[in-house]
Amino acid sequence: MNLLFLQSLERPAMRIQNFTLQLASALLLTSMPVMAQDAASALHQRANAANCTNCHGSEGRTVPGSTVPAIAGLPRDYLVAQMKAFKDGSRPATVMHQISKGLSDQQIASMADYFAAQKR
Amino acid sequence: MKRRTLLQSGLALGTLSALPGCANLNGKAPAKAQVVVIGGGYGGATAAKYVRVLSDYKISVLLIEPNKAFVSCPMSNLVLGGSKTMAQITKPYDALSSKHGVTVVHDLVTAIDPAKKTVTLQNGSAVAYDKLILSPGVDMHFDSIEGLQAAHASGQILQAWKAGAETTALRKQLQDMPDGGVYAITVPEAPYKCPPGPYERASQVAHYFKQAKPKSKVLILDANPDITSKPALFKKFWSDNYRDIIEFRANHKVLAVDAKTNSLKFDVQESVRADVLNVLPAMRAGAIAMQTGLATVNNRWCGINYQTFESLAAKDIHVLGDATLAAPAMPKSGHMANAHGKVAAAAVVAQLSDLAVNPSPLLTNTCYSYVSDKLVIHVASMHQYNAEEKTFKTVPGSGGLSTEANALEGTYAWNWAQNIWADTLL
Numbered sequence: 001m002n003l004l005f006l007q008s009l010e011r012p013a014m015r016i017q018n019f020t021l022q023l024a025s026a027l028l029l030t031s032m033p034v035m036a037q038d039a040a041s042a043l044h045q046r047a048n049a050a051n052c053t054n055c056h057g058s059e060g061r062t063v064p065g066s067t068v069p070a071i072a073g074l075p076r077d078y079l080v081a082q083m084k085a086f087k088d089g090s091r092p093a094t095v096m097h098q099i100s101k102g103l104s105d106q107q108i109a110s111m112a113d114y115f116a117a118q119k120r
Numbered sequence: 121m122k123r124r125t126l127l128q129s130g131l132a133l134g135t136l137s138a139l140p141g142c143a144n145l146n147g148k149a150p151a152k153a154q155v156v157v158i159g160g161g162y163g164g165a166t167a168a169k170y171v172r173v174l175s176d177y178k179i180s181v182l183l184i185e186p187n188k189a190f191v192s193c194p195m196s197n198l199v200l201g202g203s204k205t206m207a208q209i210t211k212p213y214d215a216l217s218s219k220h221g222v223t224v225v226h227d228l229v230t231a232i233d234p235a236k237k238t239v240t241l242q243n244g245s246a247v248a249y250d251k252l253i254l255s256p257g258v259d260m261h262f263d264s265i266e267g268l269q270a271a272h273a274s275g276q277i278l279q280a281w282k283a284g285a286e287t288t289a290l291r292k293q294l295q296d297m298p299d300g301g302v303y304a305i306t307v308p309e310a311p312y313k314c315p316p317g318p319y320e321r322a323s324q325v326a327h328y329f330k331q332a333k334p335k336s337k338v339l340i341l342d343a344n345p346d347i348t349s350k351p352a353l354f355k356k357f358w359s360d361n362y363r364d365i366i367e368f369r370a371n372h373k374v375l376a377v378d379a380k381t382n383s384l385k386f387d388v389q390e391s392v393r394a395d396v397l398n399v400l401p402a403m404r405a406g407a408i409a410m411q412t413g414l415a416t417v418n419n420r421w422c423g424i425n426y427q428t429f430e431s432l433a434a435k436d437i438h439v440l441g442d443a444t445l446a447a448p449a450m451p452k453s454g455h456m457a458n459a460h461g462k463v464a465a466a467a468v469v470a471q472l473s474d475l476a477v478n479p480s481p482l483l484t485n486t487c488y489s490y491v492s493d494k495l496v497i498h499v500a501s502m503h504q505y506n507a508e509e510k511t512f513k514t515v516p517g518s519g520g521l522s523t524e525a526n527a528l529e530g531t532y533a534w535n536w537a538q539n540i541w542a543d544t545l546l
Contacts, residue, residue, distance in 0.1 A: 040475040046174060047466035051484040054458050054540045058173075063538045067531045094522070094529050095486055095500050102502020102518030107482070 048107065049114040060115040073120035079112035153179045153472045156239055156249040158229050158408065160185030160213060162454035163441030164255030166461030166544045167468075171253075172220045174469045182223045182247060183216065184239070187284070190545060193314065194454045194488075195537050196283035200291050201324030202332075203493035209283065209537075215546045232412045234434035251468045254414070254422075254431075255441040255457065256406025257282070258313045264402045266376035266385075276379055277397045281313060293396045294325060299333035301395035306374045306384065307342040308402045311421075313442045313452045316349035316499065318342075318400065320489040323354070326362040327492045338366045339394060341384065343373035349451070350489065350521060353497040357525050361492070374399060405443035414439055421445040426511050428467035428477055429460060438464045447512040450503060451485060458544055459483040481505045483512060488533035496529040497522040 052071065056062060060072030071079065085091035086100035103111070153175075157168040160183055168183040190211045198204035216222040231240040232254075238246045260279055262269040271277040278293070280286040294303060303325050307318045322338050329336040347354055347368065358366045369389075376385040383393040404410065404420040414433050416423040422439040423432040426447055431437045440460035442452040450456060463481045470477045483503040488496050501519035503512040522529060 036475060039473070040470065043174060043466055043470060043473075043475060044478040044480075047170075047462055047478055048480075048482055050170065050462040051459060051482055053543050054455055054484065055486065055536050057539050058543045058546070062535075063542050066535045066539060068535045068539055094526075094532060095498055098500045098518060098520040099484060099486075099502060100518075102482075102484070102504070102515040 045110050045114055049111045052111060052115070059118045061118070061120070070120070071115045072118035074116060076112045076116035079115060080108055083108045083112070153250045154248065155179055155181045155251045155253060155468060155472075156247055157181060157183045157253040157255065158185075158232075158239065159255035159257060159406070159441070160187070160190060160224070161255060161257055161441065161457065162540070162544055163257075163457035163461045164253065165190065165213070165216065166458045167253045167255060167438075167440065167465045168222045169216055169220050169544070170462050170465035171468055172222055174466055175473070177221060179469060179472055180223070181221075182225065183213075184225050184227055184229055184241065184247075185213070186226060186228045188226055189213065190541075191283045191287075192454070192537065192541065193281070193283045193317075194540075195534075196280070196287050197317065197321045197324045198490055198493070199283075199287050200280070200294065200321060201328050201490070201493060202291070203327075206288055211541050211545055213545065219546065229408055232408065232437070234412065234437060237436060250436065250472060252437045253461075253464055253468065254409060254412075254437055254439045254443070255461070256409050256443050258403040258442045258452070259406050259410070260400075261402040261404055265374050265399065267379060268377050268399060268401060271377050271379040271397075272399075274379070276382070277377055277399050279400055280398065281317070281400055281403075290396075290398060294328065297333070297336065297395045300335040301333070302337045302339055302393075303329075303396040303398065304339040304341060304384065304392060304394035305398040306372070306400055307340065307344060307348070308400050309343045309373065310348050311446060311452060312400065312403045314487075315451050315453075316354075316487055316489045319347055319349065319354045320491070321398075322366055323357070323362070323489070323491040326358070326365045329365055330362065334365075336365070338362070339392065340366065340368045341372035341374065341386075341392065342368065342370050345370055349487070350497055350499050353521060353525065354489075354491070357491045357495075357497070403442075405439075409439060409443050412437075415443075417445045427479075427481060427505055427507075428471070429464035430467070438468060440464045447503065449501060449514050450483070450512060451487060451501075453485060453487050455487060455540065456483060456485045458540055459485070461544075479505075479507065486536065488529065488536060490530070490533065491525050494527050494530045495525040496527075496533045497525050498529055498533070 055068050056071045062070040083100045086096040155171050157164045168181050171181050192209040195209045213224050228242040229239050240246045278286045278290045280290040322340050326338045374384050383391050385391050405415045414422045414431050416433050422444050429438045429440050431439050441457035486500045488498045502515045506513045
């Protein structure tokens with residue numbers, strides 16, 4: 001394990017997380033198909049949420065001083081409520097009223113879950 | 121030799137970083153998967169970064185891009201208008217390597233062998249890939265207009281549609297032009313890269329003329345029957361602000377240029393002479409896509425599986441950005457190319473990890489156009505993948521335009537640029 005940590009060139013925190021999960025997966029070999037499904041769902045969720053990051057920054061964190069707000073680490077329910085408000089027009093916007101209408105409630109919930117889980 | 125060494129070390133680095141983790145993707149990613157990305161624009165650079173990110177840094181990525189720095193086409197019209205500098209729209213590739221472990225090589229790809237799954241670089245060395253992501257952008261079809269190839273090569277008639285040295289050169293032509301002169305921009309038939317771009321450029325040049333050379337004119341000679349993007353918004357702003365400067369002429373398709381008289385020739389209309397000619401010829405998928413046989417549509421655009429962006433002509437080659445055949449209402453924009461990059465990256469990661477491909481990818485587009493140094497108009501659209509029809513379709517009731525040019529969107533547009541540059545490169 002130590003050797004592998006030494007070989008990790010970047011993102012030590014992620015490696016530790018990987019290890020925990022790797023151990024978990026070793027212990028749960030019987031549930032592989034379920035995990036593959038979960039892994040696929042997580043990948044699709046991240047990829048779809050990345051539609052927001054062109055404007056709102058990678059993983060929802062904007063560049064310093066951005067007038068476009070960061071959305072990483074905001075409460076899930078707040079994010080869902082804002083999108084609903086953009087959709088029904090109760091929160092005025094320049095562009096988000098047009099973007100929000102292109103997303104289903106399910107997609108909005110998935111994106112809100114993703115960004116709520118990101119560190120600010 | 122130096123490049124060869126660099127490549128080898130890059131591949132070794134990739135293998136090493138592929139060793140430790142194989143947990144988040146459930147242990148299914150192959151130990152030595154190698155993705156090669158050709159082209160470091162909005163599409164390619166985003167794809168390179170996101171293959172690393174979405175694979176939890178397990179899949180090795182080699183990015184091949186001839187230019188040493190990223191120069192943004194969006195915002196480059198502001199350099200022509202004089203409110204921004206080249207330095208402000210030029211960004212380094214460093215963080216793709218230092219932060220994300222992408223191996224970046226500045227070279228040109230001379231050949232792709234889809235059967236052997238290798239790409240050959242200008243220095244003769246070859247690189248093998250498991251998946252190739254090709255984001256070559258467009259090539260200008262200079263030969264489609266008589267006399268343009270030579271007039272462009274001599275530096276007399278510029279396109280500046282690929283931001284860089286030509287942007288600086290065109291700015292200088294505008295600065296050198298005497299007051300009372302005419303700048304003419306020609307627009308090719310759609311589809312071309314950046315639909316609102318020509319009209320934003322005309323606005324920027326008009327803004328500059330209004331401040332510095334008020335007797336000068338901007339002439340737009342458009343091969344299309346009307347302004348291709350945001351027509352009402354552009355026309356309203358021009359009428360209110362540049363009435364005596366901008367003149368728009370529809371259905372003007374350039375057939376030839378005459379370098380001696382600096383004039384344009386059309387099918388039926390009278391020839392037009394101008395002091396500064398900015399001719400945008402027809403565009404098509406970048407040369408490397410053409411020569412690899414990937415431009416399956418009218419020998420011009422690359423047909424793709426829209427769910428994965430995999431070429432319809434070659435397995436394990438994913439094509440994205442301006443070079444692809446766009447699904448209905450999908451503009452050839454930097455924002456869109458960034459979105460393509462993420463869908464393609466996720467598909468590549470899924471396929472290399474033996475996971476299901478995203479059944480319902482989506483694409484978002486927002487194009488901001490500066491009509492002055494501070495005021496902006498936008499068009500936005502939302503595109504959901506439709507599995508039955510195997511294409512992207514805009515969502516009814518979504519998307520739309522600005523109500524009018526406004527300064528708030530001016531600040532959002534500039535911040536959009538900072539954030540998408542970071543999302544693409546940092």
